[in-house]
Amino acid sequence: MMKRTIAVTAVAGAAVLAAQLPASAGSSTALLRLRAGLTLEIPNSWRVYGTADQIRVVTGACARPEGGYFQPRCDSFWVMGPKTLKRGGEGFRRYDPTQGPYYPASDVQRCLAYPKYGQVMGKAVVVGYRNVGVAHRAHYRVWPGRCVSYSSSEQKSTFNQREWYLPQSKILVVDQWATPGLATILKNAVWDD
Template sequence: MIVNLALSAALALTGVSTGTATKTVSFRGFSIQVPATWKVEKDPVGNLYVSTGSCPKNALQCAGFSIGGPGDIKTAYEGGPYRPNEPYHPGSDIGYCPPDKRYAIDQPPARPAKAGGAPFGTGHKARFAEWRLRCMTVTGKATSITYTQRIWYLAAEKVIVVDEWKTPGLAKILGKAVWR
């Protein structure tokens, strides 16, 4: 009974429904609780991609978000370091549109739609930016396809979280991160 009560309290604190089975995802000194159905993949340099389950037919990859460290920050904008006043775009070539890889990413707006601080566990605050981006054909014609890129950046901790799928509950999950 006490164990069940403690588990329910812990899950409630993470922002994940207590009726949902969860698992722990750990990275560079913090842990978050995500639904057990989400898949976590590690790349060769140790960064993570958390797939939330949906894999749209023409999407660049399954819906989800990435959690990166120093390497992702070092090459986060046109092959150079992350710039908080720019969307996350690590390649120096045309970026493909996450919801539909047949299209490219159009020029970003001059400013993010939202920007400021966001909680990232007790005692930590991320620099947050939300970009509303449009996709275009490879010949430069506008399309009706848009998506939102959300970025949580912790400079001192060398952590960047990039979500291009508006993952439901992600801000709350990150806000409840537990740091060692």
């Protein structure tokens, strides 16, 4: 049974977004091929935007799917590569999961669900490892986020930023929308190695 395939592969450091192949009747999933031989089986209703080094997978409503990382009101998760990670830590320093969450900014950014508020990240509340496919362990962190008033700093809402970081392949998956099924999709990933 041929499944619709969305292929994103790295070729000598450049991105190639391959055409979507036709889905067979009744197919509910597609294959998302990422850098370093990583393949995820995702619902075929999800849409993929970006380049090999910064991919947004839109999983629901999204006003501007091609917007940047802090684009509000876009149900999605991100897959980041090594170039993006060089400036992925707070203050645009190199991303390091032991030093803080993925936060490529030096100031308070808009809260994704409530853009009139700012987001403030706390210390990781879950620290450990999770498998991404067989024999590939990711550093796993859950960072609590708060949406606060810019004027009073009063907390208006909360969210969690989940991160899976694969240091050998330099892949980071960032999810701020509690994407249903994402943990299972990553656990069941397939690698070409």
